[in-house]
Amino acid sequence: MEGTEKLSEIIWIAPEDFKTAMLILKNEWKFEGRGTYAEAEDLDDDEIDPDDDEYYEMVEYYGKEDGSSAEVYYSDYGKKEVSDIRFWMTVDDKEKQKFMAAFKELNPDWKPDEDSVLYDEDAPYKGFLYQKALGRFRFLMVLIIDTETTGLSGYPKDRVLEIGIAELEEGSVRPVYSEIIRYSDIAEFDRKYVNLDGSEGIWIYRNSDLRMEDTLNASKDVERVAAEVRAIVSGMEVTSYNVPFDLGKFLYHEPWNLRGIVERKIDIMKLATSKVYELCESDSLDDKGLQKRLLREREESYYPEKWMRPIDAYRALCPEDPMGLEGMRHRAIDDAVMEGWILKALQINNTDFLG
Known part of the structure; x- marks a missing residue:
C-alpha cells in the first residue's frame, strides 16, 4: 500500500545518553545474543588490532x-565499558510524513542549521527517531482524560461519575469519548457521603449541571464504560490535567485498571504551572488582570507549590479561545478538550514535554 513501506534508519547514541539507552534496552528490548567484534564484522583474526581505536571486544x-x-559495542566487556550504541529504528513512511507535517505546522519558521550534523530537511525527523530510540518518543496523537468524581479521596471511597476523552493530533483537538456512568445505588451513596471538609453530599451534583438523575438514567454501567475506555486507550499516549488524581486515585484501580496498558509521561498541570508563572514573572501575559491575580494568589497560598487551575492555564496560554469558553460546562468532556488545547499551547511555546 502506498505510503506504508518500512524504513530502517540508523541512529548513533551520544555518550552522555549511554546510561539511558542501556536501561531502555535491558528493560524494554529483547536480548538476542552477543558475539565478538570479529564475528560481527566477519573479520579474520589477523585483521583485528586490539590497539585500534575502532576495536571492540564484544557486541550485544x-x-x-x-x-x-x-x-551495543564494548571496548572492555568484563568492565562493561560501552564504546558505541547504534539503533536501527524501523518506522513506515506514512509515520515519517505524518511527523514532518505536524512538525512544520508547529514550527513554520524552522530552517535547517548548516552548522549542525543534522543539516538536511529531515533533521527534525532524525531527532524524533533519536528520542524514540531512547524511550522518550511521544506519539503524535495524545489522548487526554478527564473525570468527574464523587469526591477527592479516590479509590476505594470514591467513584468516577463521568469520563471524557479528547484527542490532540497534528495541532488539532477533538472530543473522542464521553459517558455518564450508571450507579443504581447512587442516592444512598449520596445520602451517606461526607466530603473532606465535613460537608455532606456529592459535590459535583451541586456545582455543575450533572444531576443524580443523569447517573440513575445513564445507559451504561461502570464495567461496560471501563471496558470501552480500556479499548480506546490501550497502548496509547494518555495524560490528564492532574495525573496523580485522575489516573493515580481512580483509573489505575478497579474496575478501570489502566496501569500498564497506557503510556504516560506528560502531566499537563505541572507543565502549565511552570509555563504560566514564567510568563507572569516576565510580565508577558496579555491579560494583565489575570497575571496580577495569579501572582497574588501564589503569594497568598498556604501551599509552597500553587498549582495552576486548568481554566486559568487555558486563559493564559490560549488567549484566542480556540474552544469557545462561553457556554462551557464543568463536565468531563469539556474539561478534556480544554486541557488538550493547553497541551497544544505548551508544545507551541516549546515547553520541554519529553520528560
Missing part, C-alpha cells in the same frame, strides 16, 4: 517486534 544485540534492532 537487541531487537523489537516491529523490526527495530540495536547493537
Whole structure:
C-alpha cells in the first residue's frame, strides 16, 4: 500500500545518553545474543588490532517486534565499558510524513542549521527517531482524560461519575469519548457521603449541571464504560490535567485498571504551572488582570507549590479561545478538550514535554 513501506534508519547514541539507552534496552528490548567484534564484522583474526581505536571486544544485540534492532559495542566487556550504541529504528513512511507535517505546522519558521550534523530537511525527523530510540518518543496523537468524581479521596471511597476523552493530533483537538456512568445505588451513596471538609453530599451534583438523575438514567454501567475506555486507550499516549488524581486515585484501580496498558509521561498541570508563572514573572501575559491575580494568589497560598487551575492555564496560554469558553460546562468532556488545547499551547511555546 502506498505510503506504508518500512524504513530502517540508523541512529548513533551520544555518550552522555549511554546510561539511558542501556536501561531502555535491558528493560524494554529483547536480548538476542552477543558475539565478538570479529564475528560481527566477519573479520579474520589477523585483521583485528586490539590497539585500534575502532576495536571492540564484544557486541550485544537487541531487537523489537516491529523490526527495530540495536547493537551495543564494548571496548572492555568484563568492565562493561560501552564504546558505541547504534539503533536501527524501523518506522513506515506514512509515520515519517505524518511527523514532518505536524512538525512544520508547529514550527513554520524552522530552517535547517548548516552548522549542525543534522543539516538536511529531515533533521527534525532524525531527532524524533533519536528520542524514540531512547524511550522518550511521544506519539503524535495524545489522548487526554478527564473525570468527574464523587469526591477527592479516590479509590476505594470514591467513584468516577463521568469520563471524557479528547484527542490532540497534528495541532488539532477533538472530543473522542464521553459517558455518564450508571450507579443504581447512587442516592444512598449520596445520602451517606461526607466530603473532606465535613460537608455532606456529592459535590459535583451541586456545582455543575450533572444531576443524580443523569447517573440513575445513564445507559451504561461502570464495567461496560471501563471496558470501552480500556479499548480506546490501550497502548496509547494518555495524560490528564492532574495525573496523580485522575489516573493515580481512580483509573489505575478497579474496575478501570489502566496501569500498564497506557503510556504516560506528560502531566499537563505541572507543565502549565511552570509555563504560566514564567510568563507572569516576565510580565508577558496579555491579560494583565489575570497575571496580577495569579501572582497574588501564589503569594497568598498556604501551599509552597500553587498549582495552576486548568481554566486559568487555558486563559493564559490560549488567549484566542480556540474552544469557545462561553457556554462551557464543568463536565468531563469539556474539561478534556480544554486541557488538550493547553497541551497544544505548551508544545507551541516549546515547553520541554519529553520528560
